[in-house]
Amino acid sequence: MRFNSSVLAVLVSSAVVSAQQVVTVQVGGNSSSPGGFTIFTPNQISAPKGSIVSFQFTGAPGNHTVxxxxxANPCDPVQGGFDSGWIARPEGLPKAPEWNLTITDDQTPIWFYCKQLIGPNAKPHCNLGMVGVINVGQKSFPDFQAAASTAAAVGQTEGGFVGIGASATGAPFIPSGAIYANPGQASATAPGGGSSASGGAPPTGTNPPNSGFINGAGSGLVLLATLFGMATVL
Structure with missing residues (x-):
């Protein structure tokens, strides 16, 4: 039997995709979660080169970044590192926002945190332990967590979708009802029908996603504090 070369290429590509390992990490929690609202679950994972780490923003209400x-600096963006942008999810959404990273280097630990400044007891999420690592190697994750808890400041510099040891092909999937903002990207998108905003720096001294955005349908200003019915977004 003879195969057309293009058909064979499709079959080979499909086989590679189906064999690709996917590791899921839940971003955020709720009042009944063991780690509360400010947690990555799991916060330590192993992912070989070529595998996908799927960050599912399941915490609701939640307002987080990856x-x-x-x-050395657990709560500060590393130069050239990846950044999901801000993803806010109210309660009641049937589908979670999602962002997928492909591992390009599995020999070096990939550390990450949430930039959210407003959390329980008025502490930033990073100080509350919302940090994680991919392929920890010989480093100590408890030491990383401890350093995060005492970090004097939580860095807010916006990164891109391509990082060190891992990269994403683009913006997260944002379902209808969620809100996405990424001031570091020239043209943020909301592929799932949710609201989005981009461009411009967030107001100084405030949590960026709480400052209000133009929604994807163009119906005007959306204040996340109003959306969640609370002044503090977890």
Whole structure:
């Protein structure tokens, strides 16, 4: 039997995709979660080169980022690191926002944190332990967590979708009802029908996603505090 070369290429590509390992990480929690609202679950994972780490923003209500840092500075964006942008999810959404990273280097630890400044007891999420690592290697994750808890400041510099050791092909999937903002990207998108905003720096001294955005349908200003019915977005 003879195969057309293009058909064979499609079959080979499909086989590679189906065999590709996917590791899921839940971003955020709720009042009944063991780690509360400010947690990545799991916060330590192993992912070989070529595999996908799927960040599912399941915490509701939740307002989080997945931002690359390093071991020495757990709550500060590393230069050239990845950044999901801000994803806010109210309660009641049937589908979670999602962002997929493909691992390009599995020999070096990939550290990450949430940049959210407003959390329980008025502490930033990173200080509350919302940090994680992919392929920890010889480093100590408890030491990383401890350093995060005492970090004097939580860095807010916006990164891109391509990071060190991992990269994404683009913006997260944002379902209808969620809100996405990424001031670091020239043209943020909301592929799932949710609201989005981009461009311009967030107001100084405030949590960026709480400052209000133009929604994807163009119906005007959306204040996340109003959306969630609370002044503090977890």
């Amino acid at each position: 931002t690359q840092s390093n071991f």
